[in-house]
Amino acid sequence: MITRHQYRAAVAGLSEPTRAIFLLHGREGLSYAQIAALRDVPIADVERHVADAIYRLIRALDDVSGPAAARKDED
DSSP states (O other), X not given: OOOHHHHHHHHHTSOHHHHHHHHHHHTTOOOHHHHHHHHXXXXXXXXXXXXXXXXXXXXXXXXXXXXXXXXXXXX
């Protein structure tokens, strides 16, 4: 199980623009269009940052908790 501390540490490890955009979308609930307007960037950049954040978080948290396939085999 991933702890809140591990999740926060993984989020803190993201680059500043990726972390900020990820949190605006995930925590604050802003749409991609709202974030693009707020940050004065194209919507495609917002999409890329969110996707990159999700990819990096999955990898970072998988390293902490072990591969999902290995956990599944243990059940």
